Amino acid sequence: xxxxxxxxxxxxxxxxxxxxxxxYVSKSxxxxxxxxxxxxxxxxxxxxxKQKIESIQIDDNDKAIQFDDNEEVIQFDNNEVIQFVTDSxxxxxxxxxxxxxxxNSETESNSSLENFDNNISNEIxxxxxxxxxxxxxxITDAAFKEIIIAANxxxxxxxxxxxxxxxxxxxxxxxxxxxxxxxxAFTGEYNTLDICPYCKSERYYMNKSEKKSRAQFMHFSxxxxxxxxxxxxxxxxxxxxxxxxxKKNEYNTNTISDVFDSNHYKYLVQKGYFQDDHDxxxxxxxxxxxxxxxxxxxxxVILFINANLPLEQxxxxxxxxxxxxxxGPNAPKNFNSFMTPIxxxxxxxxxxxxxxxxxxx
Numbered sequence: 381x382x383x384x385x386x387x388x389x390x391x392x393x394x395x396x397x398x399x400x401x402x403x404y405v406s407k408s409x410x411x412x413x414x415x416x417x418x419x420x421x422x423x424x425x426x427x428x429x430k431q432k433i434e435s436i437q438i439d440d441n442d443k444a445i446q447f448d449d450n451e452e453v454i455q456f457d458n459n460e461v462i463q464f465v466t467d468s469x470x471x472x473x474x475x476x477x478x479x480x481x482x483x484n485s486e487t488e489s490n491s492s493l494e495n496f497d498n499n500i501s502n503e504i505x506x507x508x509x510x511x512x513x514x515x516x517x518x519i520t521d522a523a524f525k526e527i528i529i530a531a532n533x534x535x536x537x538x539x540x541x542x543x544x545x546x547x548x549x550x551x552x553x554x555x556x557x558x559x560x561x562x563x564x565a566f567t568g569e570y571n572t573l574d575i576c577p578y579c580k581s582e583r584y585y586m587n588k589s590e591k592k593s594r595a596q597f598m599h600f601s602x603x604x605x606x607x608x609x610x611x612x613x614x615x616x617x618x619x620x621x622x623x624x625x626x627k628k629n630e631y632n633t634n635t636i637s638d639v640f641d642s643n644h645y646k647y648l649v650q651k652g653y654f655q656d657d658h659d660x661x662x663x664x665x666x667x668x669x670x671x672x673x674x675x676x677x678x679x680x681v682i683l684f685i686n687a688n689l690p691l692e693q694x695x696x697x698x699x700x701x702x703x704x705x706x707x708g709p710n711a712p713k714n715f716n717s718f719m720t721p722i723x724x725x726x727x728x729x730x731x732x733x734x735x736x737x738x739x740x741x
Contacts, residue, residue, distance in 0.1 A: 392417040396539045399521060503532045504544065511541045549608060553598040556721060557583060560595040562678070562706065563713045567720040578713050598705045599721045602684070603729055605701060606660070619688045623657040639663065639687055661687040662701075668711060680706035682722065 391402035392413040405413065507528055514524045521538065529535050546552070557566040563578035564570055574583045584591040609615045625631065625640050626649075639645060639661070648654060654661065663685040671679045684701040685694050693699055703722055712718055 393420055393537075393539070397521070397525070397537055503534065503536065506531055507536045507541055508545065511538065511545075514538070551601075551604055551608065553600055554721070555593075555596040556599055557593045558595050558597050558706070558718070559583075562595075562708055562710045565597065565712075565714075565717040565720065567717050570717055595707075597707060597718065600701075600703055602662075602701060602703060602722075602725055606729075618690065618693065619660070619686070620657055621690050622654070622659070622661060622688045626654075638691060663687050666715075671708075678708040678711050680704075680708070680712065680718075682706075682719070 386406060387404040388407050388410050389402055390405045390410040390413050392410075394413060394416065395403045395405070510524070510527055510531060513519065514527075519527070524538065525535055558564070559566075559576040559579065560581050561576070561579050563576050563581075566573060566583060570577065575581070576583070581594070583594065585594050586592070609619065622640060625638060631641075635641065645654075645661075653659070664682070665685065666680065666682050668678050668680045681702060682704040684703055686699060686701060687694060689699055704718060706712060706718055
């Protein structure tokens with residue numbers, strides 16, 4: 381067995397400082413890292429127990445949150461608490477840390493980062509903006525660490541910043557079972573099957589007398605992202621591009637400048653679609669790509685382009701709506717089974733507005 385094949389994925393705090401998601405190490409190294417990770421968490425526990433916080437005031441009404449003894453609490457100001465909870469009972473018996481961010485209840489429902497500026501410390505706000513720049517320009521972790529220290533004087537890791545963002549913007553992927561050989565997804569008519577109808581591969585494996593899925597793919601909700609976008613007044617105004625475009629005086633000429641000039645779109649309008657200013661048109665795209673130079677594995681991405689955005693905005697990376705990622709290793713034999721979650725969500729959305737999918741190659 382080659383040395384490369386014996387490498388395993390490690391997500392201890394040291395590996396996450398090197399690479400925000402972790403890195404590959406040998407099995408023996410990961411065992412040592414786990415021990416060091418647990419010792420690090422124990423050290424933080426002991427350090428914080430010396431200054432044990434029984435309760436933290438959230439507002440002027442003396443509303444407080446109680447914390448257990450096994451929780452680590454860091455307070456930045458009167459309205460902000462970051463709480464680290466040690467979880468020792470994970471699936472892979474690996475200690476991990478989960479960060480929870482508690483805000484003043486008056487602003488807890490607002491997902492816009494700008495609206496949190498008054499409720500989090502300047503260090504966290506600055507670090508989040510720098511983290512956005514890191515992702516946008518693919519800055520290395522080492523360079524990002526130096527930038528954070530230069531800006532704040534202290535280092536806040538990418539791992540902590542990602543957890544803070546997860547609590548500001550409640551958006552997580554939905555994991556759906558699939559065949560380990562990518563034949564189909566266990567959705568729709570295959571939802572109750574335990575064996576792939578194409579290759580006869582088992583859907584589950586046993587882990588501590590519990591069934592675990594052998595393979596899954598990610599689905600990202602369109603509805604959740606539309607909710608986030610409509611909370612931003614500027615973006616909500618941009619999403620009215622379609623209704624403004626079709627109301628222009630030069631519309632219905634022979635010029636083709638956008639998808640809304642097409643005969644098919646006009647046919648749908650005659651059928652009663654796109655009658656409201658808030659109706660959304662989505663352009664759907666499905667394509668596969670090779671993630672390795674050896675071209676030994678296929679990976680498929682399903683994404684949507686929001687046609688309600690102006691032409692110069694809709695195809696920018698930040699505006700593309702990646703809906704599903706199918707990891708391979710092979711091309712799907714029943715692609716419709718992977719589309720089922722998307723179609724089901726679009727049916728739900730159709731209850732409020734008309735949505736139409738235009739697929740192109």
